[in-house]
Amino acid sequence: MSGSLAIIGTGMAGARLVESLIAEGYSGEITMFGEERINPYNRIQLSTVLAGEKTVEGLPLLTEEWYRTHNICLRSGDPVVCFDSHIRSLTTATGRQQFFDHVVIATGSRPFIPRIPGNNLPGVMAFRTLDDIAIMKSFAEQGAQALVVGGGLLGLEAAYGLNKLGLDVTVVHNSTALMNRQLDQRAAEMLKESLEGRGIHIVTNARTAAVTGTAQATGLQLEDGRHLAGELVVFATGITPNVELFARSGLEIGKGIVVDDQMRTSHPGIYALGECAEHNGVTVGIVAPIWDQASVLTSTLLGRPATYRPREYSTQLKVSGIDVFSAGNMNTDEHCRDIVLNDPVAGIYRRLVIRDNRLQAALLFGDKSLCSQYENLISSGQPLGTNEQQIMFGAPA
Amino acid sequence: MTEQPVRIDTTCPYCGVGCGVSAKVKDDRIIAVSGGKSHPANLGSLCVKGSALHETMGNHDRLLYPSINGQRVDWSTAIDTLAQKISAVREAHGPDAIAFYLSGQLLTEDYYVANKLAKGFIGTSNVDTNSRLCMSSAVASYKRAFGGDAVPCSYEDLESCDLLVMVGSNAAWTHPVLYRRMVSAKAKNPTMRVVVIDPRRTATCDLADLHLPILPGSDSFLYMGLLSWLHQNGHTNSSYIEAFTEGFGEALNVANQYSLAEIATQVGLDQETLTTFYQWFGNTEKTVTFYSQGINQSSSGTDKGNAIINCHLATGRVGKVGAGPFSITGQPNAMGGREVGGLANQLAAHMDYKPEDLQTVAEFWGTDHLSQRAGLKAVDMFDALAEGKIKLIWIMGTNPVVSLPNADKVKAALEACETVIVSDCIAHTDTTATANILLPATGWGEKCGTVTNSERRISRQWAMVTPPGEAQHDWWIMTQVAHRLGYGDAFPYEHPRDLFIEHAALSGFRNEGNRAFDISALSTLTRQQYDELKPVQWPVNAANPEGTARLFADGRFVTPSGKARFIAVQPRGPAQHLSREYPFALNSGRVRDQWHTMTRTARSDRLLNHIDAPFVLVHPDTAAGCELADGDLAEVSTRHGSVQVQVKTDEGMGTNQLFVPIHWNDQFASKARVGALIAPLTDPHSGQPEFKFSPASLRKVETPLWAAIISNQPLNCDEFIYWDMAPVGDGNGYCYRVATQKNFDWANYIRGCHGNFTGCAHYADEQYGDERFLCYQGQRVQLAVFSHRDQQALPSPDWLKKLICEDFKTSPWQLLAGRDMAQGDKGRLICSCFEVGEKQIISAIVDGACSVKQLGEKLKCGTNCGSCIPELNHLVNQTLKVDAA
Secondary structure (H helix, E strand, O other), X not given: OOOOEEEEOOOHHHHHHHHHHHHOOOOOOEEEEEOOOOOOEOHHHHHHHHOOOOOHHHOEXXXXXXXXXXXXXXXXXXXXXXXXXXXXXEEEOOOOEEEOOEEEEOOXXXXXXXOOOOOOOOOEEOOOOHHHHHHHHHHHHOOOEEEEEOOOHHHHHHHHHHHHHOOEEEEEOOOOOOOOOOOOHHHHHHHHHHHHHOOOEEEOOOOEEEXXXXXXXXXXXXOOOOEEEOOEEEEOOOEEEOOHHXXXXXXXXXXXXXXXXXXXXXXXXXXXXXXXXXEOOEOOOOHHHHHHHHHHHHHHHOOOOOOOOOOOOEEEEEEOOEEEEEEEOOOOXXXXXXXXXXXXXXXXXXXXXXXXXXXEEEEEEOOOOOHHHHHHHHHHOOEOHHHHHHHHHOOOO | OOOOOEEEEEEOOOOOOOOEEEEEEEOOEEEEEEEOOOOXXXXXXXXXXXXXXXXXXXXXXXXXXXXXXXXXXXXXXXXHHHHHHHHXXXXXXXXXXXXXXEOOOOOHHHHHHHHHHHHHHHOOXXXXXXXXXOOHHHHHHHHHXXXXXXXXXXXXXXXXXXXXEEEOOOHHHHOHHHHHHHHXXXXXXXXXXXXXXXXXXXXXXXXXXXXXXXXXXXXXXXHHHHHHHHHHOOOOOHHHHHHHEEOHHHHHHHHOOOOHHHHHHHHOOOHHHHHHHHHHHHXXXXXEEEEOHHHXXXXXXXXXXXXXXXXXHHOOOOOEOOEEEEEOOOOOOHHHHHHOOOOXXXXXXXXXXXXXXXXXXXXXXXXXXXXXXXXXXXXXXXXXXXXXXXXXXXXXXXXXHHHOXXXXXXXHHHHHOOEEXXXXXXXXXXXXXXXXXXXXXOOOOOOOEEEEOOOOEEEEEOOOOOOOOOOEOHHHHHHHHHHHOOOHHHXXXXXXXXXXXXXXXXXXXXXOOOXXXXXXXXXXXXXXXXXXXXXXXXXXXXXXXXXXXXXXXXXXXXXXXXXXXXXXXXXXXXXXXXXXXXXXXXXEEOOOOOOOOOOOHHHOHHHXXXXXXXXXXXXXXXXXXXXXXXXXXXEEEOOOOEEXXXXXXXXXXXXXXXXXXXXXXXXXXXXXXXXXXXXXXXXXXXXXXXXXXXXXXXXXXXXXXXXXXXXOOOOOOOOOOEEXXXXXXXXXXXXXXXXXXXXXXXXHHHHHOXXXXXXXXXXXXXXXXXXXXXXXXXXXXXXXXXXEOOHHHOOOHHHHXXXXXXXXXXXXXXXXXXXXXXXXXOOOEEEOOOOEXXXXXXXXXXXXXXXHHHHHHHHOOOOOOOOOHHHHHHHHHHHHHHHHO
């Protein structure tokens, strides 16, 4: 397939797609449009940059030279503001209008901030972009207290980064267990202990009622009446797909832009992938399925057959020294069998769930050894055979 | 301070082969051993036990200080107490209330003092030894036939014969160096034939051209049948019989009572096979009959020995090159012990309780306390102990609670006896547990003296390292006691040489050629000459100053008439019969890499790697009939006791036979003392018990959960259904295999161990009862438990031992894998020398190494001591057979 191709979005999905297209020999013209001024970068590493463990220089996914060499027209900081799905024309913030043979929508998502009083006060923010890091650093310089709302992956990574920056950090979580979507009670407790051991305060079972303050955020009012003080309030309470621009153009949209197994939208020549896309009623918020989508979409654009089939994807917490890995469905019934390994002093907890000689889920705390093996076993559904009894330690060579 | 290593030539302390050992000593430690190249017994080779000698040293679990009733005392107090007790018992109850129970492990010099002190001065003749359990029937038959306790053959005869008949000997495992010599000889001499007579198909049968799996205990039928057949078929040497023997006619009459058909029925063979053996024997002038415990350990062992000797006399094949009846000894110094008179029915220097001998010995020793009649043999001695007739017993270097028949009764008798003195190297044995007075003795490598091997060869053992703690030489301890008892003048010994020359002088004293044992040529050795003594075969006297390879070649024997005697043996089977209640014939014996009650061999990891737990060998069909499979726990019971051991199936077993090894005891397993199963039924002439035939039953013991445990401390095993334990070398720990009830609370058990742990990793998979614990301190495992319903799923002992010996480098939780995930499991160790496992060997065979030689080239297995070659052969045959099928 040839012709001109626009990729709307310079996030990780767009970057992955363009890299994959070039690798597979796509020969058409490619133009990328992005809201952020900076070229596509590794957003996953933002928390480690915040923590000072990595620098901004290490973030770009591809070099300037790469885009040049492959004739990619990269328009960072020039977002698409108007889109016509019938004629595949788009208009950017600078007023440029262009027509394309193919358009890929990779606009990603934005943080969801609950609609509570005070949520627009200065000091209230999310954690999504490099710009956010700069703001957080300025709070750190003032010696502010930080409140992070949301004890999921992103919230904890943010809290860890802020803690490393020297802020006094409190995580405010609405459930009993941290990372309750990925962890069980035991792992959540160990995680809480580990974080507390690093000086991060954790408040669980806390539902936020309002951000307090008048000219500037001063803290959080909880539904149960408690008040937590903090000048920086970071919400890590979920994401919203960026799809509004396309709703107006008639594309079929649910939670995200609806795509089929080939990543095609309801309109010919228009495709979507990433956090803005909805497949079989499901939107995604982690990177692994996006890689699969990019691969399928590359084939589609090259006219090769490919089908997107979501797998069980794993999640990992990027907090150095606290290894947490989770994959698969931890919910068990009487047909499941739990294998549990504990070493409290070493801070190790591992749990595997097996159903019918197949690995259903893996939860690794403190040591992620063998995590990729488990991920493959879970997604492939391959029978374990006699390895079942040693799977905790990997199959012997 | 580091010095250059020194090489010292000494002698091995294990079996009766008596191999020369060249030890490398550095910084007061034996760092390596190899076969003594110039020693005539082994000419440089060594079996796996001998090769591991340096691994058995070290101070852990050594007896280091004298103690009385558990309180440490100094030597002076210990000797005083001992002397007082001996005097008191003798005064109150007479000298016969005192008993000495000695060991074929003692050196000749130690033995000499013991015998002299007990019989000559304390005046008790209750001096017996564990040689009673091993050699006494062979001795009694030699004495009946030849007039003296004299093995006529040399090891060279095993190589120069054309027919080697092995009876009741699994030499491949029990006397490996001689077996290797036989193997090489047979390879060099294509006409040489080997017959193995054994109810079991053992590793030794590898060498056999003909294996005769006779019914257990039917040997004398076989040999009396042979005598009759030889005569009927013109194979007897009538001129020899006429000139040098007596009693032939009477023996033949008895032999002729049985037809060939009757003999075949009695021994359980077809006539054709029987005739083949008889023909080979009849037609082969150079025939050696090599026999051991299968003959001796019988209620008619003396008769069996004579039934064999009869056939050699009838064909004139005694003391000739490549011909003779050759009894092979179990222990390193059983013969040396008998030379000094270390049996209750002997006096000293091959003299007996006869008036003229009594006078000779009393005069030589200058004593008027000499005991005047034969004392109690081992089994009777312990009966007397149980009856309270013996009030004081001094046990040296042996473990009768394990090794005697009816061993539970022996244990109870010792526990009840008011004064039990035990001299030993090892702190914890089943026998030291019964002692009131414990005396730390020096062991191999720490003491010097002489031993005599199975071919009458006297060799030096050397002290090479400093004894641990306050351990003393046995001869020194007894000499001190003699002094305290007031016999100082008769015990002026300052060095083993002083004892040796006195013993040598006694052997020649009034010996007009009527006693075969004569080493008078050595009675003037200086200390230097004693130190330089080269291995030499007795007699060593004026006529044979360089020693004597063979005895009786001239047809002159040491009987009063000078003629050898045929014995009219009335053949009979074992004393007990199988019944519906006890339908199996229980046999007992050694395994390849262990020795006696494991006090020394269990100190080497390498030796335990071959077989690390007690077992019962069962024919697969028999096992199936009892609903038993390999690894299941089974109870073997007799009228006298029971053991609980794991099942090993073996197609070489007869379907109504069982075999349990003699080694395991209360230190190493929950209930595995085979001695407890054995009836105290003895040979009427020798007093040797029938260890090779006990009617027994077999039943399964349920084991809901198994566990493998490694610990740096001994464990409390009270709550286990079953346990066995293999110590880890150098006192590093203890490796257990245990069986427990289904829902055993391991967490609670581990809390009860009170270990000083910094961490504990735990794995649980309830589905399989698979629970694993790893308790550690810093980077070192202190205790690890792996439990599982299926024993096969447990980690190998080899892996567990490594776990506790080295700091771990991975995360502790990863060790809960219970195996080396990178390398995989090499399987049960077959070649101990190069640590090659069964799985490695099988995969090499599958990959094309289809002979022992090729396996050796590929894996090195079998290329050092060669002890594993029969097993390698077996694996090659089995694997190729399976592949072909």
